[in-house]
Amino acid sequence: MAKNDPLIKPIRPKSPLEKFVRKYIVNKYFVTVFSFLVWMVFFDSTSFLVINELNSEINKYQEQLAYYQSEYRKNDEFYRRLMNNKDEKEKYARENYFMKKPNEEIFILVVDSSKVKKQP
Known part of the structure; x- marks a missing residue:
């Protein structure tokens, strides 16, 4: 055997990183479990x-x-209070629906907002 034979590779010691990679990362169980976890976290329904x-x-x-x-x-x-109290019902009807008694008149005052001074 010749020393410079291209088919013969010299044996070199393996580094700790290379040992770790071969032992754990290339392991078929690790690859399977890792693939399963990636699938479950990102792709599964x-x-x-x-x-x-x-x-x-x-x-x-x-x-x-x-x-x-x-x-x-x-x-x-509010509904229970309104249905059980006649005065409350009358007040609500007058304020929201402008209802009135037969012998009275209602005046609605509208303020022109352009003439009102705005307070700072």
């Missing part, structure tokens, strides 16, 4: 990104639900 987006949408709808429930409670209280 139930991926982490989709679930996160759906959770934020759920939170938004829960906030809307809480708002509408509080508005419902306020309107329900």
Whole structure:
């Protein structure tokens, strides 16, 4: 055997990085698990990104639900107060629908907004 034979490669010691790469990264189980995780996080229909987006949408709808429930409670209280009190009903009709009694007149005053001084 000749020393300068091109078919014979010299044996060199492996570096710690090369050992790590051969032992873990090229390992078929590691590649399989890593591929599975990448698929589940980014590409699957139930991926982490989709679930996160759906959770934020759920939170938004829960906030809307809480708002509408509080508005419902306020309107329900107002309706009950209005239906149980004749004076309250009359006041509401006069203020919002300009209703009047048969023997009275209503004057609606309109202010010209161009002539009103604006306060700083």
